[in-house]
Amino acid sequence: MGFLEQPKIPVIDMVDIKQCTSSSRALACSEVRHALEEYGCFLVVCDAVTKEVSREVFDALETLFDLPLETKVKNTSDKAYHGYVGQIPFLPLLEGMGIEHPTSVNAVNSFTNVMWPSGNDNFCKMIQSYAKLVSEIEEAVRKMVFESYGVQRYHESYNESVTYLLRVMKYRPPNGGETKMGSISHTDKTFISILSQNQVKGLEVKTKDNRWIPVEYPPSSFLVMAGDAFKAWSNDRVHAPYHRVVMEGHEYYRYSIGLFTYHKGIVVVPEELVDDEHSRKFNSFDHFGYLDFYDNDSLFDQEYCHIKSYCGV
Numbered sequence: 001m002g003f004l005e006q007p008k009i010p011v012i013d014m015v016d017i018k019q020c021t022s023s024s025r026a027l028a029c030s031e032v033r034h035a036l037e038e039y040g041c042f043l044v045v046c047d048a049v050t051k052e053v054s055r056e057v058f059d060a061l062e063t064l065f066d067l068p069l070e071t072k073v074k075n076t077s078d079k080a081y082h083g084y085v086g087q088i089p090f091l092p093l094l095e096g097m098g099i100e101h102p103t104s105v106n107a108v109n110s111f112t113n114v115m116w117p118s119g120n121d122n123f124c125k126m127i128q129s130y131a132k133l134v135s136e137i138e139e140a141v142r143k144m145v146f147e148s149y150g151v152q153r154y155h156e157s158y159n160e161s162v163t164y165l166l167r168v169m170k171y172r173p174p175n176g177g178e179t180k181m182g183s184i185s186h187t188d189k190t191f192i193s194i195l196s197q198n199q200v201k202g203l204e205v206k207t208k209d210n211r212w213i214p215v216e217y218p219p220s221s222f223l224v225m226a227g228d229a230f231k232a233w234s235n236d237r238v239h240a241p242y243h244r245v246v247m248e249g250h251e252y253y254r255y256s257i258g259l260f261t262y263h264k265g266i267v268v269v270p271e272e273l274v275d276d277e278h279s280r281k282f283n284s285f286d287h288f289g290y291l292d293f294y295d296n297d298s299l300f301d302q303e304y305c306h307i308k309s310y311c312g313v
């Protein structure tokens, strides 16, 4: 009896993504699309984020989470999962905070001023430039998928409706007898999420055939992952994978960052993606309305495809 080969998350180089000769671009676009259809995610290596940049950012997160709880809870939002999350009885290891519109210096500054009333310019500049860089990856990936489906004519107008949220997460190691689950299995409510972590592993992604694969980040890499909104937009072609964080076998703190993409207003399923072979699976929907479907607790509901009940046909 042979061993089943362990599936691996595809790795794509950012240089390939930026290729502009038409034949290699077409190939790179279909590679990206294929990864998102089969795995719902891929790792992208981007040398622009050096080891030093990454270390600086994660060091800054450590300082941020070391602030007193009464300061951290001042990170509030009227949208689910956009503000401080923590002290959840069934997820005791997790704490997270959200920075809305992180590519804008003013928006990051407002967050910084809440956390450090006397200011923290360095944090502000670093986070804003990091978000800007990751948002460029996000836009490039989205453009490639639109091109690959032959619906690039919607890219510009989609760009105008994009809004970003940067979430920062801290997972402490479990004490004896405590759950190892840093985050329970869920799909993201985003269009696209782009994740990165410090040196401490823990993220696992579920394949379509229900196998959990640990995410092994190569140096200077990000995990690009499709969320529920991308799945619905693509009329069920793109896979939005279940994923979770398991704090296994180490005593280190895990820090991660996610750049989450949402769409202001109505996400329209392109008519080109509905045909005889692909009957309509999703109706156009209000993305933030979808978030209102949840509150911070039900975001962590066990595996259940909410997007189908929200806008499925």
Ligand SMILES: O=C(O)CCC(=O)C(=O)O
Pocket (backbone or CB within 6 Å): 167, 169, 183, 188, 195, 196, 197, 203, 243, 244, 245, 256, 257, 258
């Ligand atoms: O910490 C991570 O790597 C993943 C976090 C995550 O899945 C989320 O915030 O939705």
Ligand SMILES: [Fe+2]
Pocket (backbone or CB within 6 Å): 186, 187, 188, 243
């Ligand atoms: Fe997630």
